[in-house]
Amino acid sequence: MIQRIQTVYLLLAVVFSVCCLSLSVGTFTTGEDMNMSAFREYNLWITGAEGLHDFRVWPMFAILLMSAASGLYSIFMYNNRIAQARFCVFNTLLIAGWYVVYFVFSQVYVGTEESSSLFKTFSFEFPAVFPLISGGLYLLARKAIMSDEKLVKAADRIR
Secondary structure (H helix, E strand, O other), rough: OOHHHHHHHHHHHHHHHHHHHHOOOOOEEEOOOOOOOEEEOOOEEEEEOOEEEEEEHHHHHHHHHHHHHHEEEEEEOOOHHHHHHHHHHHHHHHHHHHHHHHHHHHOEEEEOOOOOOEOOOOEEEEHHHHHHHHHHHHHHHHHHHHHHHHHHHHHHOOO
């Protein structure tokens, strides 16, 4: 039954993950007084004004892509509700891991006054909230899946 409410939750979670994959999640700025240039952080790369791409942040892309792909796969596992619920928990853990990696990359590449790091400040952008929304939708989907499983078990006991 693909028309259940958890399918809507899972589909929305995948959409939010894909939107976050394609939008900027943060901005690094240099500490130069006269010429503050901004470097935008995407899930796959950091890009500057010259159009150069630095692919040091690719693990964020890999984690979110894996979460989106397994979320899409779990939509079509409606025959096996227990496995579908496990995929929801797995995706929620992946998103928690994405936030850990996101925080680490935002702090590692920002230097202090003494360091010779290129970036001096980091500011978060709104699309960084999309994985959090996606994780909440995965938890709502798991709750609906377990509710369906409970209903099916109750119907089996009546027969």
